[in-house]
Amino acid sequence: MDALFGLVSDHTVRTVLLGSTIVGFVSGALGSFAYLRRQSLMGDVVSHAALLGIAAAFIVASLVVGSGHHTLVLLLGAALAGVASILFANLVVRHSRITMDGAMAVALALFFGGGLTLMRVIQTGPFTQRSGLNAYIFGRAAAITRADLLVIALFAAVALVFLLLNWRVFKLYSFDAVLSELVGYRARLVEPLLQVTIVLAVVIGLKVVGLILMVAFVVAPASAARQWTRSLEGMVVLAGAFGALAAVVGTLLSVVAGDVPTGPVIVLVLTAIVAVSLLFAPRRGLVARGLRRRAQRRGSRASSEGLPA
Numbered sequence: 001m002d003a004l005f006g007l008v009s010d011h012t013v014r015t016v017l018l019g020s021t022i023v024g025f026v027s028g029a030l031g032s033f034a035y036l037r038r039q040s041l042m043g044d045v046v047s048h049a050a051l052l053g054i055a056a057a058f059i060v061a062s063l064v065v066g067s068g069h070h071t072l073v074l075l076l077g078a079a080l081a082g083v084a085s086i087l088f089a090n091l092v093v094r095h096s097r098i099t100m101d102g103a104m105a106v107a108l109a110l111f112f113g114g115g116l117t118l119m120r121v122i123q124t125g126p127f128t129q130r131s132g133l134n135a136y137i138f139g140r141a142a143a144i145t146r147a148d149l150l151v152i153a154l155f156a157a158v159a160l161v162f163l164l165l166n167w168r169v170f171k172l173y174s175f176d177a178v179l180s181e182l183v184g185y186r187a188r189l190v191e192p193l194l195q196v197t198i199v200l201a202v203v204i205g206l207k208v209v210g211l212i213l214m215v216a217f218v219v220a221p222a223s224a225a226r227q228w229t230r231s232l233e234g235m236v237v238l239a240g241a242f243g244a245l246a247a248v249v250g251t252l253l254s255v256v257a258g259d260v261p262t263g264p265v266i267v268l269v270l271t272a273i274v275a276v277s278l279l280f281a282p283r284r285g286l287v288a289r290g291l292r293r294r295a296q297r298r299g300s301r302a303s304s305e306g307l308p309a
Contacts, residue, residue: 012142013251013255015144015145015146015149016141016142016144016251016255016262017247017248017251017252018149019141019144019148019149019152019208020141020208020247020248020250020251020262020266021244021247021248021251022152022153022156022204023152023156023204023205023208023209023217023243023247024205024217024221024240024242024243024244024245024246024247024248024266025156025240025241025243025244025247026156026159026160026200026201026204026240026243027201027202027204027205027214027217027218027221027243028217028218028220028221028222028225028239028240028241028242028243028244029160029163029201029221029236029237029239029240029243030159030163030197030198030200030201030218031043031198031201031217031218031219031221031222031239031243032221032222032225032226032232032235032236032239033170033174033194033197033198034198034218034219034222035219035222035223035226036174036175036222036232036235037174037194039100039104040215040218040219041101041104041105042086042104042195042198042218043198043202043214043215043217043218043219044108044215045085045086045089045104045107045108045111046082046085046086046198046199046202046203047082047202047206047211047212047214047215048108048111048112048115048211049081049082049084049085049107049108049111049112049115050078050079050081050082050115050136050202050203050206050211051078051081051111051112051115051116051119051136051137051211052081052111052112052114052115052118053076053077053078053079053080053081053082053084053115054074054077054078054081054115054133054136054206055077055115055118055119055121055122055133056077056081056118057073057074057076057077057078058073058074058077058122058127058133059118059121059122059127060077061073061074062127069132071147071148071151071207072151072154074136075151075155075203075204075206078136078203078206079155079199079200079203081111081115082199082202082203083195083196083199084111085107085108085110085111086107086192086195086196086199087192088103088107088110088111089103089104089106089107090103090191090192092106092107119133135207135210136206136207136210136211137210137211137212138210138212138261138263139206139207139208139209139210139212139213139261139262139263139264140207140210140261141207141208141209141251141254141261141262141263142262143207144207144208148207152204152207155200155203155204156200156204158200159197159200159201159204162196162197162200163197166193166194166197169185169190169193170190170193170194170197171232172185173185173187173190173191173194174194174232175232198218201218202214202217202218205217208262208263208266209262209263209264209266209267210263213263213264213267216267216270216271217243217266217267217270220242220243220246220267220270220271220273220274221239221240221242221243221246221270221273222235222239223274223277224238224239224242224270224273224274224276224277224278225238225239225242225277226284227277227278227281227283227284227285228277228281228282228283228284230283242270242273243270245269245273246266246267246269246270246273247266249266249269250262250265250266250267250268250269250270251265251266253265253269254266
């Protein structure tokens with residue numbers, strides 16, 4: 001216990017712990033809507049498309065102010081690119097016969113390819129301080145500073161406030177898009193608003209786990225929470241709690257283990273939470289369903305033999 005308090009009292013560990021916890025809670029909570037809308041691929045598209053926005057923002061900031069390493073500028077670029085990728089996918093679906101999954105795959109390839117191209121331009125061009133950009137690809141939670149933490153908290157607050165203001169609309173649209181249209185909520189307006197909220201949830205975690213693993217923060221907590229509850233409110237809160245729990249446990253494990261990256265450890269903890277939920281959730285878990293089937297077979301056998309169950 002003393003060793004644990006010693007770890008938490010360290011300024012760097014405390015900063016990483018708080019930043020990853022915020023990311024885990026917000027991404028898990030907002031990822032519930034992507035899960036319910038069966039658009040889990042959206043997190044992968046947005047996270048990969050963000051590379052284009054980060055690279056473009058770095059180039060513009062370097063040319064304008066002489067330094068591209070401003071977390072707020074880079075995350076704004078990532079958010080704009082994420083929104084643009086989703087709007088592009090919606091545009092493809094609206095004006096072609098391609099389904100949403102196919103359109104998202106096209107958007108991922110286009111924006112991620114553009115991001116890799118700009119990263120190559122940055123590496124070969126006369127840009128200084130470019131080494132830190134790799135943190136957004138693979139994640140580098142240990143490099144989070146107080147300024148990064150403030151930006152992450154700002155984006156998280158905006159996303160949560162936006163969610164609360166549109167809660168009734170998002171809830172109705174997630175469960176019954178046709179009914180939401182009938183009561184006056186146009187899908188062409190609600191869908192982009194919901195997607196923008198999910199974009200914010202993805203963007204804030206890029207520096208913690210990187211664009212490659214960020215999709216796990218969006219999908220895994222919601223998948224686990226869905227096994228334990230039937231209400232949207234319960235699912236959103238529980239998914240946020242699972243994301244925050246995984247962030248805390250994964251961060252502490254990575255610190256104790258030494259030279260182990262924080263992001264992958266958090267994802268492994270999330271995977272363990274999903275596995276436990278799939279097995280032991282009281283209503284949907286495999287163990288509970290197996291016990292119910294066993295009890296039903298016993299009841300059927302007893303009734304057929306005229307014996308008490």
